[in-house]
Amino acid sequence: MRQILTLTLNPALDLATETEALVPNKKLRCAAPRLDPGGGGINVSRAIxxxxxVSTAMVALGGATGETIAALLADEGVEIVTISLPGLTRQSFAVTLRDSGAQYRxxxxxxxxxPEATAMIFDELARRIGPEQLLVVSGSMPPGLSGAALVRLAERCQASGAEMLLDTSGAALVEAISSIEEVPFGLLRMDGAEADELAGRGLSNARELAAFGKDLVWTGKARRVVLSLGASGTLGVSATxxxxxDAPPVELVSAVGAGDSLLGATALALAQGQSFREALRAGTAAAAAAVTTPATQLCDGALAHRLVAEVKVRDLE
Structure with a gap:
């Protein structure tokens, strides 16, 4: 079993609540909020x-909201390594309307x-990253941190005999991919919109997405590419x-946390020695389980394990 370390550089304290309707210029009375520790890597560890x-979550935290996140993770039994930052860790909130079920995030x-925070991250990783480990870097990048730093992380992993799995978006993703020269990411996960942005064009179907994924592999950007296509399912591409x-049919309650659940289950299966195909099958099941839970909740583990048998895997020509 390979050890898993997740890294969250831009975490958030997630609040979720409900109200009757979204009306401008009026006080909206809401239900008692649910608080969850949030951010890509954090949610990957929680899903695992x-x-x-088991995984260890390395998290950059600051201020009172950072302390709340650390306490919530401890309550869930997730081992945490804190990188202390100045300022206040951000918040995010989701509001669901009782009249329509629509959700606003x-x-x-x-x-x-x-700048000194980057040095702290690399110093901590130097102490913790070793051969055969998986480093899962997931979530948005904080203001002021370049995508080139992600390439340096991949290089540090390779030098230590570890493997880096990346799930980010926006300018950081574009810069990271353009900066890669010698060390590809072990796995790169995107959704369809992120793939379109990275490609600089609309990718209209699974075959175009697969061709784009193959191009990322052949040009040395990633060894494996995972493209999440929502209710349709998940596309996996490697050199071979x-x-x-195909995603199993489930009732959609909230799509929040589906991508993190997918990556968590995929990373766990890879750490257990499963093939890329079987790992992504487990990830697709976990994503389906996640959308059946409300607000900011992640996958139900028992349901995710049951749904694996319902995930059909088919080759693309």
Whole structure:
């Protein structure tokens, strides 16, 4: 079993509540909020725990909201390594309307990233990253941290005999991919919109997405590419195969946390020695389980394990 370390550089304290309707210029009375520790890597570690696995979450935290996140993770039994930052860790909140079930998601920016924080991250990783480990770097990048730093992380992993799995978006993703020269990411996960942005054009179907994924592999950007296509399923591409995992039919309650659950289950299966195909099958099942839970909740582990048998995998020509 390979050890898993997750890294969250721009975490958030997630609040979720309900109200009757969204009306401007009026006080909207809301239900008692649910608080969850949020951010890509944090949620990957939480999903791994729900699936019966173990990981260590390295998290950059600051201020009172950072302390709350650390306490919530401890309550869930997730081992945490804290990188202390100045400023206040951001918040995000989701509001669901009782009359329609529509959900509105508001995400605040994080504090500016000080240059010394990058040195702290690399120093901590030097102490913790070793051969055969998986480093899962997931979530948005904080203001002030360049995508080139992600390439340096991949280089540090390779030098230590570890492997880096990346799930980010926006300018950081574009810069990271353009900066890669010699060390590809072990796995790169995107959704369809992120793939369109990275490609600089619309990718209209699974075959175009698979071709784009193959191009990333052949040009040395990533060894494996995972493209999440929502209710349709998940596309996996490596140097030797292209395949599609059809998502099992489930009732959609909230899509929040589906991508993190997918990456958590995929990372756990890879750490257990499963093939890329079987790992992505487990990830697709976990994503399906996640959308059946409300608000900011992640996958139900028992349901995710049951749904694996319902995920059909088919090769793409």
């Amino acid at each position: 725990a729900r699936l019966g696995g 508001f995400v605040l920016p994080g504090p500016d990233w000080p 195969e292209s395949f599609f995992c």
